[in-house]
Amino acid sequence: xxxxxxxxxxxxxxxxxxxxxxxxxxxxxxxxxxxxxxxxxxxxxxxxxxxxxxxxxxxxxxxxxxxxxxxxxxxxxxxxxxxxxxxxxxxxxxxxxxxxxxxxxxxxxxxxxxxxxxxxxxxxxxxxxxxxxxxxxxxxxxxxxxxxxxxxxxxxxxxxxxxxxxxxxxxxxxxxxxxxxxxxxxxxxxxxxxxxxxxxxxxxxxxxxxxxxxxxxxxxxxxxxxxxxxxxxxxxxxxxxxxxxxxxxxxxxxxxxxxxxxxxxxxxxxxxxxxxxxxxxxxxxxxxxxxxxxxxxxxxxxxxxxxxxxxxxxxxxxxxxxxxxxxxxxxxx
Numbered sequence: 001x002x003x004x005x006x007x008x009x010x011x012x013x014x015x016x017x018x019x020x021x022x023x024x025x026x027x028x029x030x031x032x033x034x035x036x037x038x039x040x041x042x043x044x045x046x047x048x049x050x051x052x053x054x055x056x057x058x059x060x061x062x063x064x065x066x067x068x069x070x071x072x073x074x075x076x077x078x079x080x081x082x083x084x085x086x087x088x089x090x091x092x093x094x095x096x097x098x099x100x101x102x103x104x105x106x107x108x109x110x111x112x113x114x115x116x117x118x119x120x121x122x123x124x125x126x127x128x129x130x131x132x133x134x135x136x137x138x139x140x141x142x143x144x145x146x147x148x149x150x151x152x153x154x155x156x157x158x159x160x161x162x163x164x165x166x167x168x169x170x171x172x173x174x175x176x177x178x179x180x181x182x183x184x185x186x187x188x189x190x191x192x193x194x195x196x197x198x199x200x201x202x203x204x205x206x207x208x209x210x211x212x213x214x215x216x217x218x219x220x221x222x223x224x225x226x227x228x229x230x231x232x233x234x235x236x237x238x239x240x241x242x243x244x245x246x247x248x249x250x251x252x253x254x255x256x257x258x259x260x261x262x263x264x265x266x267x268x269x270x271x272x273x274x275x276x277x278x279x280x281x282x283x284x285x286x287x288x289x290x291x292x293x294x295x296x297x298x299x300x301x302x303x304x305x306x307x308x309x310x311x312x313x314x315x316x317x318x319x320x321x322x323x324x325x326x327x328x329x330x331x332x333x
Contacts, residue, residue, distance in 0.1 A: 008043055009225040015041060016056070016229025022253065023060075023230075024237020025244055030057055031170040032122045033253070034230070035115060036260040039267075044222055045104070046111040047212070052222035053170045054209035059227055060234055061201050074195035075188065077150055082177065082200040085159025086166070090208035093167025094215050111169070113268035118171040119261030123254050125179040130250075131303060132182055137315055138307045148185045155184065159200070167208040177201075251300075255292045259285050 019033045031053055038049045097114075101107055158180040165172035178197050181188065188196070266281045273280045301311030 006221075009221060011041055012038065012043055012222060013225040013229035016226045017233035018229075020060070020230035020233020020235075021237035021240070022249065024234040025240060025249055030061075031166070031172070032119060032175060032257055034226075035170050036119060036264060038222075038226075039112070039115070039264070040260075044219060045216075046108050046115070047216040048219045048222060050111065050115075050168075050170045051209065051212035051216050051218060052226055054166075054205050054212060055218060055223050056226040056230055057170070057205045058202065058209050060231055061198060061205060074199040075147065075192055076199065078148075078155065078181075078185070079196050079200040081150055081152055081155040082159040082162075082196075083203050085156035086163030086177075086200065086204045087159075087207045089160045089163030090167035090204050091211045093164045093208065094211040096164075097168055098215050109268045112264045113270070115169045115171060116261045116264030116268060118165055118169040119257045119264065121165075122171055122175040123257035123261065125175050126250075126254055126257075129175075129179045129182055130300075132179075134303065134307065134309075136186070138309065148187055151184060158184070163204055163208070166204055167211060170205075170208070251296055255289055255296065258292060259289045262288055 015037045016034065019030070019037060022033060023030050034053050034056075035049060038044070038053065039046055043049070044052075097107070097110060101110060158177060162172055162177040162180075165176060177200070178193060181193055181196065263281075263285050266278075266285075271277065271281070272284070297312075305311050
């Protein structure tokens with residue numbers, strides 16, 4: 001508590017503020033951006049960073065969930081089935097990692113490997129989500145159904161997978177579960193999807209945080225500046241969202257997640273050029289980023305053209321993401 005105003009604390013708060021703005025602007029990227037950002041800043045052990053990120057997420061996700069609950073946007077029955085699967089697995093995940101190894105060095109490598117894989121998975125699921133929404137836009141969307149018949153078994157499995165991923169890495173409470181809900185319940189509007197995901201995410205991240213705190217403890221010098229930075233950043237991003245073009249930001253997030261995932265795999269001990277070639281690995285990460293910067297818009301344009309749309313232009317990525325948010329209003333009484 002005496003180290004709140006140190007340079008390290010200020011860097012944590014700054015990282016939280018920046019990531020919070022991105023989350024407020026786009027509604028995505030919380031754990032997927034915050035955890036690797038803190039790891040690359042070198043502000044603590046990976047286990048401590050995961051614990052702090054989950055604790056901070058429990059704070060700001062609660063606010064978002066309460067807002068959506070007041071507006072009546074969550075599907076509470078669907079959220080309940082997700083929670084039934086995710087909460088136990090989120091609590092169990094950290095204990096499974098602890099059972100694999102209790103050596104601090106090996107724990108660092110294991111967590112970085114898991115987080116690297118989770119980041120690449122999150123980037124892939126987000127790209128898949130965009131493509132599914134693009135096809136929905138082209139077809140005119142699925143028949144709106146904000147109260148679909150619940151499919152218990154696949155919904156439980158989705159919750160279990162998301163819970164395990166979050167419990168171990170703090171990544172995936174939004175990206176992985178959202179894409180699964182989109183595929184299982186295509187009639188849900190965008191606002192209903194987001195509201196349902198936020199409601200189930202609160203007990204999910206809280207369960208994961210409690211398990212990690214029980215094993216690794218809680219470092220307040222990480223948590224306090226993280227909350228102090230991320231909360232105002234999220235509020236500011238939410239206010240700026242209507243005035244900022246989000247297409248470039250969302251594409252940028254996919255590139256950053258991919259680069260961060262590959263870099264963490266290298267930090268975990270996967271060395272494609274052998275040990276002692278950190279410079280080559282850094283060049284490879286940068287090359288992946290440049291290649292994606294050039295190729296992602298081209299591939300996206302070709303996918304649009306394949307579906308009979310123009311390669312670029314409307315509907316934009318942000319419009320595709322929000323497709324269905326007004327379905328209920330358009331549906332005849």
